[in-house]
Amino acid sequence: MAASRDEVVERIAAFTIETQSWGYVSTGTRFKVFNTPGTPRTVHEKVDDAALVHSLTGVTPTVALHIPWDRTDYAALAKYAAEQGVRIGSISPNLFQDDDYHHGSFTNPDPAIRRKAVEASVECVGIMRETGSTQMSMWVADGTNYPGQGDFRRRRHWLLESLREVYQALDPDMSMLLEYKLFEPGFYHTDIADWGQSLLLCQELGDRAKVLVDLGHHALGVNIEHIVATLLDRDRLGGFDLNGKRYADDDLMVGSTNPYELFLIMAEIAAAANDDNAVVAGGAREVLFKIDQCAMVEEKLPAMLRSVEACQIAYAKALLIDREALLRAQTAGDVVGANSIVDSAFQTDVRPLLARARERLGARTDPLRAYLDSEAPARRAAERVGTPAGW
Amino acid sequence: MAASRDEVVERIAAFTIETQSWGYVSTGTRFKVFNTPGTPRTVHEKVDDAALVHSLTGVTPTVALHIPWDRTDYAALAKYAAEQGVRIGSISPNLFQDDDYHHGSFTNPDPAIRRKAVEASVECVGIMRETGSTQMSMWVADGTNYPGQGDFRRRRHWLLESLREVYQALDPDMSMLLEYKLFEPGFYHTDIADWGQSLLLCQELGDRAKVLVDLGHHALGVNIEHIVATLLDRDRLGGFDLNGKRYADDDLMVGSTNPYELFLIMAEIAAAANDDNAVVAGGAREVLFKIDQCAMVEEKLPAMLRSVEACQIAYAKALLIDREALLRAQTAGDVVGANSIVDSAFQTDVRPLLARARERLGARTDPLRAYLDSEAPARRAAERVGTPAGW
């Protein structure tokens, strides 16, 4: 049986999404960064934007930080965020923008640089304590551009040794979400290239190390929902970096390139949540849904609102799949029937259900429209004069 | 230091490759199978061809079988093979050509079909005993074509349960090599889609379950040599299905589409063999090098000879990499220098070294030329009248 309309409304209202501080700033390609009016200049303004998105949508209560992009007095920032109605979410150490990381961070042949990277990460554990964050979102950008540039196995040992030190610094209620990425900035190899590499490292680290799935980090054609199901099955799914991609790590708005794929991923989440209430709503199997996009040409606030809605649409449709009928069709070998059941959920227009969920949350029925019709766009543009924040 | 010329000759002479019985028969695409004169009609003629290739090259002492394609009196076949100068190598159960497998084998919703697939595999353990084979090469062709057609997690449990039963039937000196494949015949998902899926299952099965890397089974752009290095590091590399690919599982001659990639894969083997003599020449970490190609338009014997040579060329070049200089360049962050060391080995013409290795083995200096100049092509064509063997 599919969830009833009322259940869908309830679950959508309970389904929270994390926005990221660096999704509000000016970013672009290696060719050019275009600014848009109203871009935040400080971490406090980023938090303001995150709080605005939460007030409009009702489902984005946390904001992720990237250190040192968001360096500040963290305890004060946590207090400030709370005053705006949001909390600090996951914390990511940045291990790729210092000149020292020219030849890698955790896998650098120079032990002093590896030490520096470990310490920068351990510093983030302190920030997590100060801000009440329990999830370290770890992307290791290390890789090489040419055959011979690095020794795969030696680098792997350095990587594991470094990660282990960081992992052991975590408090018992903290977890490490370990990201993987096929390429960029390494164009020949990346040290954590796929979910298999990430999972192996997590196994070697411990139970609170889990795999983070960035929707833009796979080879073309890879079936992401199958990976998600497998990680759920082994209790190693830590969460998602949500965005849209067509070719590479395009970091576009969530669901904008292939909404059906997003729906199928959410279908795995919905199925697992069915079996085990804990997947989405918290507990040991909590999964982080973090947006990780870059608004390169478009307005950033609208882009974020669109992405939040895209996640909700996909999840709502996933909840509408009639799982009992699906199981029957699968068991009977009725291929077209099984697929039709999935498709029928996808064809449903769930926007009215979203509107009801928002109403229940006291949010705006149409967050994007509400934002555009408010004085916020003009106010942000007027107030935020000067250098916008970037990466 | 790179291996000396003499060492390279010695190692090339010791580097053995398995040819496969189904590489000698008529195969093609879904559109058409074209025959060529002299194609074997029986498993004995396939063994004859394998023995011919071994007599010409000196490095292909074993031939892989696929059951039931090669169904026969196995003890008698082993004896026949020995008389021709070769041995039976790995054994593959075929779990995809019976009508019963319409909706899968190990993951079929029908327990009777799963049972049948397990029994067909366990039967192969008996064949291994009869033929002296110690490696089961397992490709599970299961997958789905449409979202909803199967339940990923339920299928995974069936798969593991089935594999476990087969694994436990193995004798202590036998191992299971578990293949993965991105797609085909499943076009939406395959149950063992990548090395991560395969490795997870191997971990759950036991130490003698290892990953088999088919060079044509990856998404475009995936760095295969990095996977190989990781599996070597975790002692889970079981072996290779060697072939060439450009787009999909093209099953072309080995090295014919990207000889540099083959060289880089062999460079990981050579580096590991350096650290641990056992990798190539036998022992606990023995790695199987099995050719798995389909000659769709070309003559089959020449194609096989070309593939054997391509493996030897790649391996010989890999042995020529100056590993000490490479380590120095890597440590110094000398990117161009490190890459130049690798490239210099690749640029070397190693055919004279191959000729020396063949001389030492009592094989023909130029196996392809020797074959073409012999009476074998005409004799095979004349004798082998009637229906050629196929898949």
Add this chain to the structure above:
Amino acid sequence: MAASRDEVVERIAAFTIETQSWGYVSTGTRFKVFNTPGTPRTVHEKVDDAALVHSLTGVTPTVALHIPWDRTDYAALAKYAAEQGVRIGSISPNLFQDDDYHHGSFTNPDPAIRRKAVEASVECVGIMRETGSTQMSMWVADGTNYPGQGDFRRRRHWLLESLREVYQALDPDMSMLLEYKLFEPGFYHTDIADWGQSLLLCQELGDRAKVLVDLGHHALGVNIEHIVATLLDRDRLGGFDLNGKRYADDDLMVGSTNPYELFLIMAEIAAAANDDNAVVAGGAREVLFKIDQCAMVEEKLPAMLRSVEACQIAYAKALLIDREALLRAQTAGDVVGANSIVDSAFQTDVRPLLARARERLGARTDPLRAYLDSEAPARRAAERVGTPAGW
């Protein structure tokens, strides 16, 4: 302004799709062909199935033939089809299943084989006359598997010369739709690999040579709707081979892997139809919408009904795009706004509109349900005993 609901209903009712005779037969992969009960044994039974689909959907009045798969008394077949309520649509010469085509058809180094291929194609012109068909759908399967196997430029000259002879044999009211395909059965190169290759040849042939876009024949990541728009702009879009793909030429049900892409392609058609009524409904810029799928594991009739519906859904949603608002957003550089307008159309549930269109056509409201609930499945299975037709 988007089309009104009534206009959408009207346009959906006028939007016809061609089914293909080889979509009703047993097909599979190179590994195995699985049959399903009720598969046609003869071309007449294929026509029966096509007529059944038309009676259920009201929008598939023509059926494409492949020669010699469908060899018969063509005038009689045309009469028989008319009696069943359908017409013969496009005709495809098969240039890849004779042993003679081992090394190519139009590009074969042997002039006698090239002559044979030309004559087989010219024979199809006669069949077109006998059946009232006006479109030759031409797929040249030629290509190579290895570097050096063929000379690209010499092959191109032979190809052009051959095609020209076929083109010149066409009657003035006939057109040639020239397909392209990235790979398979050629795995190193195909002679007409992409739309650029096809277009160049069409330009050299004449105005009635147009490009045929098979949705499964592109490299991963390619933007098909952009190609479609470009061909429309140059008046060189001949039509579509409609199917679904994820990796290669998977020939799955239409829209089953990426319904959003299908919608975006239809959006280009809808936009062009807006400017120029003739695109869809006939006339000089008529575009052929031909299904070209293979039901490999699923029931064939249901699969065909699903594909027809998928096309209609995509086209109906495309018609709902508010083009005036879109133009305003584009002109204003409102990226999120423009994308939202497109997304809003996609989110709409158009199944009620389809039901209305079917009512108007006197077809079944839910063709798949109607088929499954009828006695047709059981009757087909009972009557069609014996060898099913295949490729």
Add this chain to the structure above:
Amino acid sequence: MAASRDEVVERIAAFTIETQSWGYVSTGTRFKVFNTPGTPRTVHEKVDDAALVHSLTGVTPTVALHIPWDRTDYAALAKYAAEQGVRIGSISPNLFQDDDYHHGSFTNPDPAIRRKAVEASVECVGIMRETGSTQMSMWVADGTNYPGQGDFRRRRHWLLESLREVYQALDPDMSMLLEYKLFEPGFYHTDIADWGQSLLLCQELGDRAKVLVDLGHHALGVNIEHIVATLLDRDRLGGFDLNGKRYADDDLMVGSTNPYELFLIMAEIAAAANDDNAVVAGGAREVLFKIDQCAMVEEKLPAMLRSVEACQIAYAKALLIDREALLRAQTAGDVVGANSIVDSAFQTDVRPLLARARERLGARTDPLRAYLDSEAPARRAAERVGTPAGW
């Protein structure tokens, strides 16, 4: 017959390659730009580096400029270059780094921006006159990130209109080389996405508009040498942007990811040069070989020297293909034989031939070694203090 060793030496000595000013500066990814010591600060220092590469290799007599990156007194620069021993080569207008180009250049909905882009390009014609350049190398970076953001056909008309105005401003001895690129910075579509799009525009512009093939701008799996052969056949190959890629537009050292592909591309050039001496050495069918790489982590001068050598190696091997034997094998349908002939040339170590060609040119036998052993690296690092040039 293959070219004799002496002919190869002669042709290698005559085969000139253009280096690009922006290949000497500090570039990186969107994540980080790492500097290396000795990076040029001015266009004059870029020319110094180009001249140094020419003095070491003897085959890079021209240097490409990008405007406005290289804005200066152009006549003076041309004089300065001549004094250093090099000339100004192709000129590229930069149409992607002004804020004005936020929503495109030639395809911008705002006619004032389109006008600006046209004028910036026409300005480059003046620079060409001042510097003696005859080739405009045109990359249009326009594209969109989201469905709906732009109207493909309207943009195409604006693009053609703009290009036409630039084309018509060219002097009769000048040509326009029109680049294509699958993606980046547009992640949903790019207006000139593939060679077909570029060729169509060139046809509409005139005979002196030709296609520029950047080796990193194709979808994965695309057969570039087939495109090159087709463009040669239609006399529309303008030239190359040479670099290495694995995944996206990685802009790595030439030949570093797939030297066999580079060789096969050069084989088409060599074959065409055989038929028509003019292809490489000048004249109507002159083809530009321009390096277009970014040294992101490696030393820039060594990287450029490696790339020049990689081109020479590939071309030398291509010249060694025995074309008469190849034709015989192709005609006989001897697939393995034909491929073996190509492979045999590739396996040859041509570095001794390169050394002879350099000797004849009065260049250094081993340019990279000569550079590293000279005082140039230290001198450049010592003199070039301050802000390095970048994009």
